[in-house]
Amino acid sequence: MKYLKHLFLILCLSIVSLVKAEEGMWLPLLLEKMNEKHMKSLGMKMSAKDIYSINSGSLKDAIVSFNGGCTGEIISSKGLILTNHHCGFDAIQNHSTLDHNYIRDGFWAANYGQEIPNQGMFVTFIVRIEDVSKQTLNGVTPSMTESERQSTIDKNISEIRKTAKKETYQDGFVRGFFEGNQYYMFITETFRDIRLVGAPPSSIGNFGKDTDNWMWPRHTGDFSMFRIYAGKDNKPTNAYSADNIPYTPKRSLSISLDGVAEGDFTLVFGFPGRTTQYLQSAAVEQIMTVNDPAKIAIREKALNVIDGFMRKDEQIKIQYAAKYAGIQNSYKKWQGEVLGLTSTNALNKKKTYEAEFQKRVNANPQWKAAYGNLLGDLEAAYAEIKPYGYARDYYNEIASKIELLTMGGWMNSLVTSYEKDGEKGYNQRLEQVKYQLGSLYDEYNSTVDQKLYEVLIKMYLEDQDAKYQSPLLRDIAGKRGNDYAKMAADLFAEVDLDNREATKARLEKPAAEVVNYYKSNPVVLLYKDMVNSYSTTVTKNLNDVQARVNKMNRSYMQAQIDVFREKTFYPDANSTLRVTYGKVKGYNPRDAVKYDHYTYLDGVMDKYKPADYEFDVPEKLRSLYQAKDYGQYGANGKMPVCFIAMNHTTGGNSGSPALDAYGNLVGLNFDRVWEGTMSDINYDPSICRNIMVDIRYVLFVVDKYAGASHLIKEMKLVHPKKK
């Protein structure tokens, strides 16, 4: 009996370690082979072919990569797209004026004619995915240098793309997976006439702003709607045209009005950007102790400066809101990442895994010869990278926050274009610079920038090794006794690049005169010296070690696949179409605290602070709440708002659909919980959760709040649980 019990326990334990439940971002074309069984065991009621098929319509035909960085999905037979508010924000902001403030008030087109075109916006469908590893790696040998290898691969890829079967209006690209051990081709269809259909006011679409960002419990209705327009033949066009018509998609998602319960299966389909799950432990340790802390410290200083001005000045508050949110987003995420890696003992887990790896490798002579020294070599290489990585983070974070230096860079590019390509090159570049300057100045305040310069240049000169610093900057500081305030004041007094009118007037002058002026401009000289010292003392060395590390990582990745046969590996995110799945579930963020999986409109009202920048609630929403007027969208007298699940997502999954066991739309992904943002490096089922808006809240806002019931009529609403 005792023996049996023991056996049973061992069996259970080994099953648990084999089925690493909800972790993973899977390639849609491999689901049938790798995941279908597991997905069904978690409650999925459809087949892998329903999700991805190239022979018949499948759910993938309703998913788009939205404007490069986000995901969107088709929710009507008239090409209506749903994505996040923060993914459509640029467009919403661009169309906003003082009279038509769509950020503050929301926007709803009453008919096709009112839908607003967006220059440059695009969405991309994935027509099919093909394994092209063999063709891509044809001619690649182990003795090649990294650059020889890359040029062989590039040549192969261009051949593959040329000969790929596709229509004239389609395109194709090839991407590396598993550190370049495998390659897949994606045949795509890109539409470039995308019009804004609707967006809630930001007091709904971005409710809770930065305070609530990355947080659970969450109460944000983070959605907006667009429409794809196609030519009369329903094919993509290269730009907006008044003659274009709403696109008739191959597939649109049905929308469930039944919501989800704890334990329900959910699937998130989209374009996750970048993860690094297979790093050696020394690399993870460096992220936790060197890189994240450095970036956090710099951003904290920058945010303090900007926040100080935003609180005192309404104009600055408007100008810097988007910039502040952008800087704050990663700042907060990295903090959560360090916290989560620490609290889940990620480092120890990695080390245990590596010990097991080494043990298995040592036991097999062939593996031992090929992989025996890998871990040690990687560790040594990461030790080499450390100072350069820190210097890189310092340079990138600081240089990008001081906009005067950004402008110095642009002016320098005018000089180099002129010197290289004469007036013609200059004029081409000038057009771009003028455009870039225009949008920079719109959101620019010289006093804020001067303070940023003071505070960040101090960090640049005091917190890193002198050998990575700009000699010119050290000299300037030395002459002023390291008085950074004086340094900043002197520079900003000496130049007028921070002055829109002066710069605009100067750029009207003849090319030779402009070039002559900027050639010796103190900002341009400083910019050049910083870039120059950075590239000679940091980039060069970093690239050299990184090339070796990449090669070893490719080998380590293949080794892990060879050695851990019992494990199913998924490739790191690389902005290609993936499926993640899991269960709806709450979590324990810390000792004695338990979070539910659902939030309700009651919670919005609990957070409500009249006239507050982050937590104001529109009058109409308050009265709908008072009247409990939720129409067909409420559940048991309450209005669901957001929910969480164990789906493994990352940046780029914003706007991804959350689907139920049958493939109906139940939610819209927009964030992760703070404690679990380390899922990019080491997913842990105990605290990693993605955050979605309940689709019923989206429909309620469209229908009841905005009165845009004509949009609801386009959609297909279903009741899968009331069959």
Ligand code: ARG
């Ligand atoms: N954290 C989410 C993401 O990484 C949402 C960001 C936009 N929202 C915000 N309040 N900044 O993109």
Ligand code: GLU
């Ligand atoms: N908000 C993120 C995005 O823009 C998604 C959240 C995440 O990183 O998981 O893609």
